[in-house]
């Protein structure tokens with residue numbers, strides 16, 4: 001049997017598997033697309049000089065994969081993967097699949113700040129997705145937490161909708177790409193609150209204020225905002241793989257240059273992998289490499 005089961009967020013690895021003549025299925029926890037579905041505009045994927053919405057790009061990826069006859073199973077949550085001999089058992093919802101190889105591309109999920117009020121106000125002013133929730137804050141004041149690419153990209157997109165965006169960052173320099181920084185510093189709707197960390201979110205039915213602390217003086221102040229958008233990083237959830245993979249201290253899967261893990265036949269691609277750059281373009285490259293790596297393994301070409 002030459003089967004491949006993959007939890008494939010961006011469809012590309014399954015597409016390659018399918019083109020290689022290997023029986024492949026794409027298992028998706030919710031709907032195909034992953035993190036880019038929550039990105040308003042992607043400007044650094046080649047071929048789209050004017051940018052493209054994350055949703056449209058992902059729809060195109062899915063359509064491309066389906067055009068090659070790839071079976072996609074939606075709302076199929078992988079609960080466990082085990083290996084016996086050369087065969088993997090993948091537990092999906094309440095059934096099991098067997099496969100010669102698996103590519104894990106299950107992406108990452110947003111890190112929470114873990115401060116009082118955060119969980120309580122999720123959906124009532126706390127959001128991890130500006131693209132999904134930004135329109136609820138039209139002409140209101142919001143805060144964005146973080147100084148990375150996600151925070152600045154999403155703060156810029158929020159600035160098109162809201163009255164004012166406070167960017168609250170724990171240092172005095174951003175980590176985001178320079179092109180995003182330049183755009184943000186020029187935006188009159190954005191105000192940067194440097195060396196501040198959020199300590200509490202408060203309100204009644206909805207968020208009304210964010211309490212921030214000066215990291216140098218320890219002084220606290222209230223920021224009157226209706227929404228708080230949190231972009232303090234992403235974490236990998238690989239619990240369903242048990243001991244099958246080696247992880248770095250942050251939990252990302254360690255692979256070799258063919259994207260194989262230490263378990264023969266088990267590959268990882270995309271943001272879930274320990275890597276330097278997490279972008280759609282690098283995820284696509286990972287997909288191609290992992291699919292061809294796994295194909296070589298299944299056909300016996302890899303030692």
Ligand code: NAP
Pocket residue numbers: 044113145146147148149150151153169170171174175197198231232233234276277278279
């Ligand atoms: P990130 O790069 O890890 O940045 C997280 C930000 O949150 C950092 O500025 C960090 O501060 C801050 N932070 C972390 N923990 C915090 C806490 N407890 N309280 C307050 N602030 C905290 O995460 P990301 O921006 O989501 O990006 C994740 C990956 O996706 C990166 O590799 C990024 O390049 C990539 N990405 C790329 C694009 C693109 O290419 N257009 C878009 C989005 C994301 P410090 O700076 O002090 O550490």
